Amino acid sequence: MKVLLDLQYLNVATTGIKTYMVELAKAARKYPHPEVQWIFTHEPEEQSNNEKFKQSQSKLQRLNYHMDYFRWKEFQLPDLVKKHGADVLICPDFVSPAASLSCRRLTVIHDAFFWQTPQNYPAWWRKYFISLIKKGLKEKTHIITTTAYSKRSLQEYLSKDWPISVIYQAPKGLKNAADPQFLNTLKLQASEYFIHIGTFDRRKNIPLLVQAFWGYLQRTNSNKKLVLAGGPGQSKQMNDFPKVQKLVEKLGLQEKVLVTGYLSDTEIKALYDKAFAYVFPSENEGFGIPILEAMGFGIPVIHSNQPALLEVAGEAGLPFQTGSLEDLTQKLILLDEDDKLRKSLIQKGSKRSEDFSAKKFIDGFYDIILNAKPTKK
Structure with a gap:
């Protein structure tokens, strides 16, 4: 089974989502499954080091980033699904393509902050981003979230048509030696x-x-x-x-x-x-x-x-x-x-x-990837 992992967002991610994406990619490589062939859209380290859109301050820079993100989700990513013949697409950054896809989708929605605290976001951006999230919830979609609390929160705001599963993530692997000075x-x-x-x-x-x-x-x-x-x-x-x-x-x-x-x-x-x-x-x-x-x-x-x-x-x-x-x-x-x-x-x-290991993290994904539940079509 071919699983395409979307890592585009690593070019701007700086918070917990970055950790989530990097550790998921690491776990997929460290703990391969004989029935799963992983395909990464980008090399995690290279994409994380991409400085093109990091710390963009001007309105023009931010607009360029949003246009780039939209092109990626709605055109380039669907093309990669077709090119690789992916059976499953994993989008770990809230948004899946609005375009129709032949594959199953695992969309990670980490929390319900956009709905719970609208005052913390620019009104136009929040409306736009929520619309992207909802338009990507179609066909054979399975929502992944991080805790039972997040699952309960999302169920208040999203349609009941989509199954939501909790997979506990692994913390950041800080393997390098500490800076002694x-x-x-x-x-x-x-x-x-x-x-x-x-x-x-x-x-x-x-x-x-x-x-x-x-x-x-x-x-x-x-x-x-x-x-x-x-x-x-x-x-x-x-x-x-x-x-x-x-x-x-x-x-x-x-x-x-x-x-x-x-x-x-x-x-x-x-x-x-x-x-x-x-x-x-x-x-x-x-x-x-x-x-x-x-x-x-x-x-x-x-x-x-x-x-x-x-x-x-x-x-x-x-x-x-x-x-x-x-x-x-x-x-x-x-x-x-x-x-x-x-x-x-x-x-x-x-x-x-010890309850939050990389092995348990990736096994949660394997369980859903290989044991599909009926979803809306």
Whole structure:
């Protein structure tokens, strides 16, 4: 059976979708199936390194990218389906071609954010993108999503005609050696800093984390720091980066809160290796990859009690009430003062991370690829 994997979107992806696509491609190659022939539209590493549309700022650049994306989905990708005689097309970036195809489609819709939080997106872009998603849900389509929470959310907004299956993804494989000098560059000491890694999207609640960290410092006189790694939000509506910068300055935390920007894998691994804890205050997630990354490195995790994060963490994290400044502050203090709790979370987290392997990730796809369920035609 020929399976065509669409990797075009890697030329702009910078967030969890990039991790999803890269790890899916890696797993397909690492764990081949005798009945499946994988065909990649692009080499993952080469497409990830394509700089043509990355960091496009002008309206013309953004328009050029959307036109390129539309041409790919509606013309070039259907041509590749025909050229290779694909039996299955996997689109891991929400959108499948609107054109009629002879093959089955597995379309990955990671979350329901476009419907749940319309205020976070430009109105015209959101309308356009949702229309692309819906037009691609046709013929023999099977929707894949990341958690049971995302499945329930999508069922509220999409037609019941399409089956939705949950496949837990694998976290990023940080196999390269950690940068031994990176912590020195940031003047960080082992186990003396909390971390958060991700974009400054509004839903991530990073200002809440900064405020809670300030409260933690006031009540404990701790010397610990907070490291915020990642880039700005993906749109003006979503971007909390300026707000965080102003808040850090207002609270006088310039020496305590380090905003690093995007980091290399070796730098991220160095941060994970020596962190005291990972803090994930997000108000809405479809999955929550950093939880598993942190647990895999033996780092305890504090996270909001948002449904997807509770689902992924199991009982191996330390949850706080989503959006509660006081509860998050208390959890930072608790983890700092209770060494027994911290050790317990590390042990539980290490075991929990084993449930999200690359093998289980790709096996979920093989199960659907090789055991087709009846869908709308």
